Amino acid sequence: MNMLRNASQTLNNLTQNLIFRFMVPELVPVCSVPLQRSLQQNQDDWLNPSILWNTPRRRRNLEKRQTRRFGIKHWGTSKMIEMNRKIRVDHKTGEYFELGKLAPLTYRKVMEETKRIQKKMSESFGTGTPKDQDV
Numbered sequence: 001m002n003m004l005r006n007a008s009q010t011l012n013n014l015t016q017n018l019i020f021r022f023m024v025p026e027l028v029p030v031c032s033v034p035l036q037r038s039l040q041q042n043q044d045d046w047l048n049p050s051i052l053w054n055t056p057r058r059r060r061n062l063e064k065r066q067t068r069r070f071g072i073k074h075w076g077t078s079k080m081i082e083m084n085r086k087i088r089v090d091h092k093t094g095e096y097f098e099l100g101k102l103a104p105l106t107y108r109k110v111m112e113e114t115k116r117i118q119k120k121m122s123e124s125f126g127t128g129t130p131k132d133q134d135v
Helices: 002-022 026-030 048-052 063-070 105-127
Strands: 087-090 095-098
Touching: 095 105
Parallel strands: none
Antiparallel strands: 087 095
């Protein structure tokens, strides 16, 4: 549509230039279509082609827009919060823990037992003394 309008404007300007340069302007009213000499060009004419050329031709699809906005996990730029799927419930104590780690109360119990064993070992063997005399 835009190309058709540009072509018709160019043709119109060409005919006007031919009539006003090489023919007598007084004979113009004899024509069926009244011609007007445009002395002042539109000031936005220089801007129209640049706006047309710099506008995007197609809209970005949703996946690309979301990728630009939030990043991708394997890029290392993901801004989304990941759901932790390793959280489980300890049914004995009723507390939550992450797989591969001890639940907090269970950890405290194990640490207390470990400290008791270490204390008994230090009392029986002594602290800071070598256990093996033959070095």
